[in-house]
Amino acid sequence: MDGDSSSAGQRPTIAPATLVARPLALDTFRENVVLLARNNPVVRPERLAGVRKVEVVAGSLRLLAVPMICDDPSVVGPGEIGLPQPVFRRLGVTSGDAIHVAPARAPKTLDLVKAKIAGESLTDDDYRAITRDLAGHQWSDMEVAAFLVACAAFMTTEETLALTRAMIGAGARLDWGRPMVVDKHCIGGIPGNRTSLIVTPIVAAHGLTMPKTSSRAITSPAGTADTMEVFARVDLNEAEMRSVVEACGACVVWGGRVNLSPADDVLISVERPLSIDTPEQMVASILSKKTAAGSTHLILDVPVGPTAKVRDRRSALRLKKLFEYVADGIGLSLEVMITEAPEPIGRGVGPVLEARDVEAVLAGRADAPSDLKEKAVWLAGRVLEFDPALHGGAGERRARDLLESGAAMAKMEEICAAQGASPIARRTGALTHEVCAATDGHVASIDCLRIASVARLAGAPTDPGAGLELLRKMGEPVRAGEPVYRIHASEPADFGFAIEAAGEDSGVRISR
């Protein structure tokens, strides 16, 4: 038999390791950071060089933070702990509150990261623990990165399902009290691909329920939420969103106010700067968000093209099967549509410029970009066919009727009125610059990544009027000196960055 040795003797009186909360006018984005005076009595700075985290406890709230050492007593005194705005909010404290600080013990879930690095498979329970700690901001960025890269090296389909389930469970989940709630989503990567803003009003005009939550751009020039914001307010809370859906049958809001799959938000904030975009993380992210938003039936657009996220049909099929496996596991009716995406869709790239394309399609104007219109009608048709009352194969016809009759436009106006007036000015950037062809020929290719990068440097989506207008699409003829696209910007610095980038590589190739 074994017995453990134990600590004996009188436990000494220990000075409580507390500091006084001092809010700082600093924004450290997602990562928790705190400032400690070098001569603070609680945590020695030298020790932090190796561990680099402290545990910060206020009442029942506990989080881990990266400490920085401050040598300026006017910013943080020895008895204080400086709390940047995000940490201050997360701890829910007020200035002067006592904060308990200690060298951090690593969260137990970091052992699971080590196991994943060692190539092990993790269980449902493991993924539940991981998503809880992710949602609770218990991991540092470097730990999140380590987890993501280890998952990129090896992750089974069962694990992808387990992660998806756990992410759904780690946040709020909307219940619409209806047997069928439809949605349409695209995995992204194609500039100008704003079909959701056309599909949603078509589907709602038909009578299906489609409470669409969408994202803002993080590394692209516009997310669906950014473009929708040109038409209406999008940062609705859950109650506001419900009342719009009750009234109109649909909405297009920003998902960030509703706390759906908060673990996913943390993963995304590290995936994006590292350009990690593995099938497993994409599936878990999209399906957890959609399920948490209450969707029961989903049409998923997977664009395939030489500069799209998915480069060939074989990869697209593998991705499709993974989406289907996980959707089955969580009880979501899913249809994956593999679409051709050789170039950007529509003519505008950037919120206001894309909104102009969307409006042209909804209004049935002659100059509306036909690629955007046709793709939206086709996708809307697939969503409509979830309706058991609709004759098989009749979806696309029905979608076209609803669009061309003006019913979709009327529904869009109803949704916009219900969501509230747009907070942003609907004008394109006044600084313009035309990027021109160097030779005669026709447009051989347009690089989606490069176009997105130039539009983003021009200021999109932060500056909603910034971005670019494609003046030539693939296959169209062009002469030397004629413009292939026009850059719009409002700020001289942004304008300069965009022109410089377009000068290095415009992303448009001309073949003679």
Add this chain to the structure above:
Amino acid sequence: MDGDSSSAGQRPTIAPATLVARPLALDTFRENVVLLARNNPVVRPERLAGVRKVEVVAGSLRLLAVPMICDDPSVVGPGEIGLPQPVFRRLGVTSGDAIHVAPARAPKTLDLVKAKIAGESLTDDDYRAITRDLAGHQWSDMEVAAFLVACAAFMTTEETLALTRAMIGAGARLDWGRPMVVDKHCIGGIPGNRTSLIVTPIVAAHGLTMPKTSSRAITSPAGTADTMEVFARVDLNEAEMRSVVEACGACVVWGGRVNLSPADDVLISVERPLSIDTPEQMVASILSKKTAAGSTHLILDVPVGPTAKVRDRRSALRLKKLFEYVADGIGLSLEVMITEAPEPIGRGVGPVLEARDVEAVLAGRADAPSDLKEKAVWLAGRVLEFDPALHGGAGERRARDLLESGAAMAKMEEICAAQGASPIARRTGALTHEVCAATDGHVASIDCLRIASVARLAGAPTDPGAGLELLRKMGEPVRAGEPVYRIHASEPADFGFAIEAAGEDSGVRISR
């Protein structure tokens, strides 16, 4: 034939994207951080949420930094950029200098990280580019973490050699102008294993050259440099180190002042908090540091034990072969010694307590821990056998003679005098607490990791007198209530943390 489109028209005048340098009394450790006012005219904070890095250029110096947004104009005004101490130093600027700031373009080497994540092998050129950017602080912590985890998933022996070579080339390299420069190194993980401080004077007393650079503890309770500092000054620069080696034939200094393998320092700063300790990184780290320090012949101690870094003989043999492959590739004569390490070595854990053990061995005192003495004599014997003049197999005998005759002690005193007086007080922490056995029995096991953790919480190595004294070693009998070890600390908070941890799990198991 293809022709690229090009940017045409007059390039507009762009407001220079410069801010004024303002030093801040902040220490952000290794990571580059800058503070920008929310309303600064150059970089929009919203955009940084996705990219999270800015390029900071001062004169010809350029680095990438993580920005934080400051809403307090008394800290950073709109036209200013706040530079914490490490960034300020790295840029070599003075207050008020113009700093050019732009949204960061990712360093090209991040494409190599993506390739590594995708499971590709990288070339010699790739690793040279990577170590250059690592040494130049071009990557963020999360990017370093992504690289390390991708390498942990898959890295060939050829890549390990390429990385080692590249790391040697990325920093300074010492040349001692002698055909044979010996060294002895341990991969670490065993508390109290301070053999280097005994081996070095033995070897130098014999007449071999042994300029030992050692590390300070990062996550352990003492590094060789920390314990040596109890005897003498260790933060010597290269010139000072040379004069000690000229005079004594040996030294034991901290490697941090000599800029050996700076890329390795960056990797280590992320490996430690993530507990990434793969064979490939260990080999590249140790062999690059030793070669850069000018060693030609190295004895490497690889302890194997249930709580050591290497847990079984099979792993130890694999590690040995990898060390040998890379050593051959870089022209280093290497002997790897696999040693048994079931428990800590010696009695003291923590700088002053370990120094006491070392001194007892060197002075030939009867109470000297025999495990430390025997291991040091054996390892010194192996180093001595690099001497072509020594009869094969005679090394250990010669080492024992040099130790027991007092020659090693005299050499150690000579080295210490040459390095300069120790800056730290040689006394153990005054707060003591005995951790006692709960049952009668004998000591069945002592957990190296737990012992290290308790000693570290007690304050070691920052507080050199903190740590613990093992009062029972494995196999020794103990009665319920008798102490198994004694905690030493100086600060009440540290003392409390250590006692609490020992109370949860002392690390010592008693079998009846």
